[in-house]
Amino acid sequence: MVIFGASGDLTKRKLLPALANLANEGLLSPQFAIIGFSFDSMTTDAFREQLTAEMKEFAPSSLQAICWKWFAERIYYVQGDFTDATAYQRLKNSNRRSRKSP
DSSP states (O other), rough: OOEEETTTTHHIIIHHHHHHHHHHTSSSSSSSOEEEEEOOOOOOOHHHHHHHHHHHHOGGGGHHHHHHHHHHHHEEEEEETTOHHHHHHHHHHHHHHTTTOO
């Protein structure tokens, strides 16, 4: 799943809590992965840390430690501008890498 504008409010308040609930219920495929695409400059690790902190604030009941670890390992980040063709190439390449995830 690609989330465009992934560093925004909708992601932390609605999308990630909903997806975490699905993960807690065992309703996501083992091959499930999220690629966040946004303008903010950060690494995948920084994005995962940010989402972990935000989930504690916006969805504390959805945050089961073991499930979140599984879920967070499947989250990736690609920095880019929506008008930049090379950013979409990086996104395409990250999709290939995420398919090899744990």
